[in-house]
Amino acid sequence: MSFASQTKAELCRVPLARRCCAQAEAYGVLLFCNSFTHREVRIITESADFAARLPQLFRKGFRVEFDGAPAGGEGGKRAFTITAPDKLAAVFSAFGQDPADALAHHINFAVLEEEHCRTAFFRGAFLAGGSVTDPAKRYHLELVTSHYNVSRELPVLLQEAGFRPKETTRKSNYMTYFKQSEYIEDFLTAIGAPLAAMEIMNAKLEKNLRGSVNRRVNCDAANLDKAVDAAMEQIAAIRALEKRMDLSELGDKLARTARLRVENPELTLTQLAELCDPPVTKSCLNHRLRKLMELARNG
Numbered sequence: 001m002s003f004a005s006q007t008k009a010e011l012c013r014v015p016l017a018r019r020c021c022a023q024a025e026a027y028g029v030l031l032f033c034n035s036f037t038h039r040e041v042r043i044i045t046e047s048a049d050f051a052a053r054l055p056q057l058f059r060k061g062f063r064v065e066f067d068g069a070p071a072g073g074e075g076g077k078r079a080f081t082i083t084a085p086d087k088l089a090a091v092f093s094a095f096g097q098d099p100a101d102a103l104a105h106h107i108n109f110a111v112l113e114e115e116h117c118r119t120a121f122f123r124g125a126f127l128a129g130g131s132v133t134d135p136a137k138r139y140h141l142e143l144v145t146s147h148y149n150v151s152r153e154l155p156v157l158l159q160e161a162g163f164r165p166k167e168t169t170r171k172s173n174y175m176t177y178f179k180q181s182e183y184i185e186d187f188l189t190a191i192g193a194p195l196a197a198m199e200i201m202n203a204k205l206e207k208n209l210r211g212s213v214n215r216r217v218n219c220d221a222a223n224l225d226k227a228v229d230a231a232m233e234q235i236a237a238i239r240a241l242e243k244r245m246d247l248s249e250l251g252d253k254l255a256r257t258a259r260l261r262v263e264n265p266e267l268t269l270t271q272l273a274e275l276c277d278p279p280v281t282k283s284c285l286n287h288r289l290r291k292l293m294e295l296a297r298n299g
Contacts, residue, residue, distance in 0.1 A: 003134040003135065003196070004130075004131045004132050005046075006196065007132055007193050007196040008047045008050055008126075008127055009049040010193045010196055011123055011191060011192050011193050012047075012049035012050055012052065013192075016056060019061060020111075020114070020116075020117055021117055021120040022060035022061035022120070023061040023062070024112060024117035024121040024124070025120040025123050025124035026057050026062070027094075027108075027112075027124060028123065028127070028128065029043060029054070029125070029127060030091070030124075031125065031145055031147060032124070032125045032129030032130070032144065033128040036105065038092075038099035038100060039083065040081060040088075041081060041082040041083075042079060042081050043079070043080040044077055044079045044080075045077065045127075047127075050128075051078045053127075054066070054080050055080075057124075062090050062094055063090070064082065064087045066081060066082055067087070094111075095111055096108055096110065096111070104147070105147045105149060106149045106153060107149075107153040107157065109153075118157060118160075118161060121157070122190070122191045125143050126191060129143055129145055130142065130143045131144075132184065132196070135181070135199060135200040139178075139179055139180065140177065140184075141178045141184045143175070143177070144170070144173050144175050144176075145173065145174055146174070151176060154176050155167060162186070163183055163186070163187060164183065165183075185197040185200050185201060227268050227269075228266075231267075234289050234293060235261060235262055237292055237293040238258045238261060241292065241295060247259075250295070254292060256277075257289060260272055260275055260276065261289065261292075269282045269286055269289075270282050
């Protein structure tokens with residue numbers, strides 16, 4: 001099951017407690033479904049959970065039943081329709097409309113004055129015309145409608161709820177969308193999918209952790225490369241000195257440092273300093289190695 005399907009399944013577990021909220025959720029469904037005209041309501045879904053919720057939603061909100069049972073189609077699609085004039089009239093009248101006058105849909109803000117009704121409306125819009133991308137891949141949530149006026153009015157509702165959506169057009173449809181993970185998390189939590197929101201948070205934390213680890217590994221690898229290069233350069237200088245002189249002529253400290261470096265090419269300066277007898281600081285050991293390299297260059 002895709003992440004979007006899981007999210008819709010979670011939303012469909014939200015109880016239908018108030019009739020006003022059932023109407024508001026159904027309103028969102030209608031304005032973002034396949035067809036909502038004075039002749040027909042047609043809602044097509046691949047979600048079994050949404051298909052199970054729809055009859056309850058319309059029964060609770062409008063006291064109407066869909067005309068006939070939905071037929072399973074290609075890809076498991078289910079189609080719900082209402083064509084009976086009396087049922088269409090009941091649906092339209094709930095939002096202050098007459099089917100005969102419905103030339104272009106607008107969002108009736110008057111029926112969404114309460115916050116819980118606006119939240120239910122957003123949930124219905126997402127169930128019918130929404131999708132959300134798997135957060136392991138990217139962050140994207142969208143609501144798609146074929147009604148131009150609705151697409152212009154939805155962002156106003158969302159902004160009043162504290163969101164900052166973006167808008168675009170895709171063919172003959174109008175899309176309102178979020179790409180910021182925080183807005184997607186807050187939106188899903190608000191409409192009743194906190195588990196989906198938590199999954200986005202977890203995915204984001206995992207990405208950040210993986211990125212931090214990768215940066216650390218890359219940094220450690222770069223530092224290791226530098227240490228290896230420096231060790232090879234130091235050993236080359238010591239070999240050059242050995243060809244010109246007996247290293248004991250450099251004094252006990254420099255001679256012992258030279259032997260340690262040649263015998264332990266893989267060790268860092270800190271590790272090498274700890275092998276000295278007596279142990280010295282990293283800074284002291286670095287000073288001695290620099291002295292050996294300077295002697296090799298000036299010889």
